[in-house]
Amino acid sequence: xxxxxxxxxxxxxxxxxxxxxxxxPRKAAILAIADAIDASVDAIxxxxxxxxxxxxxxxxxxxxxxxxxxxxxxxxxxxAARELADLPDPVGEVTRTRTLENxxxxxxxxxxxxxxxxxxxxxxxxxxxxxCIALGSGNAIVLRGGSAAEQTNAVLVExxxxxxxxxGLPAESVQTIDRFGRAGATELMRARGLVDLLVPRGSASLxxxxxxxxxxxxxxxxxxxxxxFVDAAADLEQAIPLLLNAKTQRTSVCNSLETVLVHRAIADxxxxxVVDAMRAAGVTVHADGDVEGAAPLGPEGWATEHLxxxxxxxxxxxxxxxxxxxxxxxxxxxxxxxxxxxxxxxRFLAEVDSAVVMVNASTRFTDGGQFGFGAEVGISTQKAxxxxxxxxxxxTSTKWLVRGTGQVRx
Amino acid sequence: xxxxxxxxxxxxxxxxxxxxxxxxPRKAAILAIADAIDASVDAIxxxxxxxxxxxxxxxxxxxxxxxxxxxxxxxxxxxAARELADLPDPVGEVTRTRTLENxxxxxxxxxxxxxxxxxxxxxxxxxxxxxCIALGSGNAIVLRGGSAAEQTNAVLVExxxxxxxxxGLPAESVQTIDRFGRAGATELMRARGLVDLLVPRGSASLxxxxxxxxxxxxxxxxxxxxxxFVDAAADLEQAIPLLLNAKTQRTSVCNSLETVLVHRAIADxxxxxVVDAMRAAGVTVHADGDVEGAAPLGPEGWATEHLxxxxxxxxxxxxxxxxxxxxxxxxxxxxxxxxxxxxxxxRFLAEVDSAVVMVNASTRFTDGGQFGFGAEVGISTQKAxxxxxxxxxxxTSTKWLVRGTGQVRx
Numbered sequence: 001x002x003x004x005x006x007x008x009x010x011x012x013x014x015x016x017x018x019x020x021x022x023x024x025p026r027k028a029a030i031l032a033i034a035d036a037i038d039a040s041v042d043a044i045x046x047x048x049x050x051x052x053x054x055x056x057x058x059x060x061x062x063x064x065x066x067x068x069x070x071x072x073x074x075x076x077x078x079x080a081a082r083e084l085a086d087l088p089d090p091v092g093e094v095t096r097t098r099t100l101e102n103x104x105x106x107x108x109x110x111x112x113x114x115x116x117x118x119x120x121x122x123x124x125x126x127x128x129x130x131x132c133i134a135l136g137s138g139n140a141i142v143l144r145g146g147s148a149a150e151q152t153n154a155v156l157v158e159x160x161x162x163x164x165x166x167x168g169l170p171a172e173s174v175q176t177i178d179r180f181g182r183a184g185a186t187e188l189m190r191a192r193g194l195v196d197l198l199v200p201r202g203s204a205s206l207x208x209x210x211x212x213x214x215x216x217x218x219x220x221x222x223x224x225x226x227x228x229f230v231d232a233a234a235d236l237e238q239a240i241p242l243l244l245n246a247k248t249q250r251t252s253v254c255n256s257l258e259t260v261l262v263h264r265a266i267a268d269x270x271x272x273x274v275v276d277a278m279r280a281a282g283v284t285v286h287a288d289g290d291v292e293g294a295a296p297l298g299p300e301g302w303a304t305e306h307l308x309x310x311x312x313x314x315x316x317x318x319x320x321x322x323x324x325x326x327x328x329x330x331x332x333x334x335x336x337x338x339x340x341x342x343x344x345x346x347r348f349l350a351e352v353d354s355a356v357v358m359v360n361a362s363t364r365f366t367d368g369g370q371f372g373f374g375a376e377v378g379i380s381t382q383k384a385x386x387x388x389x390x391x392x393x394x395x396t397s398t399k400w401l402v403r404g405t406g407q408v409r410x
Numbered sequence: 411x412x413x414x415x416x417x418x419x420x421x422x423x424x425x426x427x428x429x430x431x432x433x434x435p436r437k438a439a440i441l442a443i444a445d446a447i448d449a450s451v452d453a454i455x456x457x458x459x460x461x462x463x464x465x466x467x468x469x470x471x472x473x474x475x476x477x478x479x480x481x482x483x484x485x486x487x488x489x490a491a492r493e494l495a496d497l498p499d500p501v502g503e504v505t506r507t508r509t510l511e512n513x514x515x516x517x518x519x520x521x522x523x524x525x526x527x528x529x530x531x532x533x534x535x536x537x538x539x540x541x542c543i544a545l546g547s548g549n550a551i552v553l554r555g556g557s558a559a560e561q562t563n564a565v566l567v568e569x570x571x572x573x574x575x576x577x578g579l580p581a582e583s584v585q586t587i588d589r590f591g592r593a594g595a596t597e598l599m600r601a602r603g604l605v606d607l608l609v610p611r612g613s614a615s616l617x618x619x620x621x622x623x624x625x626x627x628x629x630x631x632x633x634x635x636x637x638x639f640v641d642a643a644a645d646l647e648q649a650i651p652l653l654l655n656a657k658t659q660r661t662s663v664c665n666s667l668e669t670v671l672v673h674r675a676i677a678d679x680x681x682x683x684v685v686d687a688m689r690a691a692g693v694t695v696h697a698d699g700d701v702e703g704a705a706p707l708g709p710e711g712w713a714t715e716h717l718x719x720x721x722x723x724x725x726x727x728x729x730x731x732x733x734x735x736x737x738x739x740x741x742x743x744x745x746x747x748x749x750x751x752x753x754x755x756x757r758f759l760a761e762v763d764s765a766v767v768m769v770n771a772s773t774r775f776t777d778g779g780q781f782g783f784g785a786e787v788g789i790s791t792q793k794a795x796x797x798x799x800x801x802x803x804x805x806t807s808t809k810w811l812v813r814g815t816g817q818v819r820x
Contacts, residue, residue: 111763217630241816351429357811359812383524384629387809400765401759403759404775
């Protein structure tokens, strides 16, 4: 057996303990983690300083920012953990019941997955979020946090393991495989039977690799080419601040706005207002003929995810054309219609095939924290298992309990 | 674009129509399929005779039996379709709601996947079951039914397409890619973005290939190394007919019994009774020291899935040892405890990590039809998305609808 397989078997044993531990010990473990992180702030920040020092010059500024942990951010990690411990426990929730004619009683209940794997990059906050979500949903977790954050993650995992052991649960409930390097990530993706679910978080290329290579079921947390459709019946006074919020409140995230579609019926009035507001906010407007003085479209045309102070603007003939555009160029993440026309709103909600479809709201609300999930595992852009922000229930499976009195099949 | 990609794009267009078609047209399509199959019985049986003729001498008897369709079996296909049309429509069902403090109204609703792919072998009944389940859940389906059943499937698909078109829905809602051969199956597994879910049904090697190669999310419908644990508090008079039913009612299926575990406290009494009853029913008993005159274990020891009139018998020290055996050698499909001890029953239900865990019932009840699902897509042995028998709701995803009045994120 490889060293990594030995580690994964320890995760499976921990998972069996967690699955039947009940709610209180798991909540106690999360609270102990919060306290331990608060108490270890100096060691965490010091380890992070080493990672940052190593990363300077090789990592992009955005990555360095995601990598950095100061005392304030460490305190926020502990606070998020305490919030998670306050949420309802999904484990044991009855999801369906039925009684068959022969008297068999069927009960479908939520159960933990068992062992969940996560592959991510340079985001030590994810290390704590995922560990606490896993404990909150009764799962053991195996973390591959990448070399850029290796020192920080090592201290965080060690801190969490001590906290978990202090309440009598297995320290192996949370493990890191960073020391196994890339070969470890590959072995994790092939560990069918030992790992029940794999969640990649990070760059498009990382997610692509995991989806292509994994033999373990994967939840794809994908890119967001997010659209807002300014309908003929839009209230422009409401629409402009909403579009600016969706585009500029934080540009580097998947739920930020990338494309504004404008209904031709109001294009003469609306396009200049939208474009002027965007430009005044420092946003570069890209277009393909509809906007005077616009920059050309991004490298992938209408399918470009800018993740920056750039937005594409297009005039479309009507609601159908808007839906067609979104179906063709979108990533099925989040799309919004701005309208006072209830019928148009309901058609948009029904026909746009995205994880989150909105009416008159900022796309920045597609977020586990905003949805009240405490933290999030990620935002699923696939349709199997979970769709949209993933919290505690999304890290559970189900099983059927069948209670009989000797029934046999005829 | 390849010819297959063109076909898959037609499936996507059909899926968009189905997603908003509403319940009635889809139920009408299923009923039209039932009528068309009844009306085409001669053509179906004739095509099947050609497949059978071709298969004789190359296919095993079990496969030939699964491949065969006579008038009775064709009528049963139509009847199953009518039963499916009677079930509640999962599409549009509200699964969660919440109102955020800022007034945003969140509604999670069931939606179709879109395009579902299926790869299976020599089972033309699956062609009709899957097509009708797909229509019942609002999905377009792409079928790869394998060369052994190619003539039968061609007639079935053509019959179903005419029926679907007759009620005004797209004929491309159901398509076969058999004419593309193995290369078509490979392309289907790589069609991420065009196909939303892939379900393999068939031999272990087929499922293994799909799990390993697919980049589309897969539901693994796996093997069943199914256990019955005869507890110290078992009622043997109830247990024996139940064990015989689980083992012999149909041996070639995944929910049939493979291993009987007997609690040591009653082994002296129970083992001879179980063994004698099995032998009297024509079952060969395999064991590793616990049973006089027993045959050796199968090729994979305790992990052998016989799918035949063979059963393994083992004495275990107690409930914990039984659970450990099942965890180590089982496939997490279906396992049952036979006991009158309620505490033992509840521990078994809680701690055995299988799709279906039973008390005092035949494992043969793990079946979509028996569970009241009308028909089944298959029995999922993985934990992501669906677990156990898969019916209409299991072929749906969800999406979040967010209704606002101009909310922006602070």
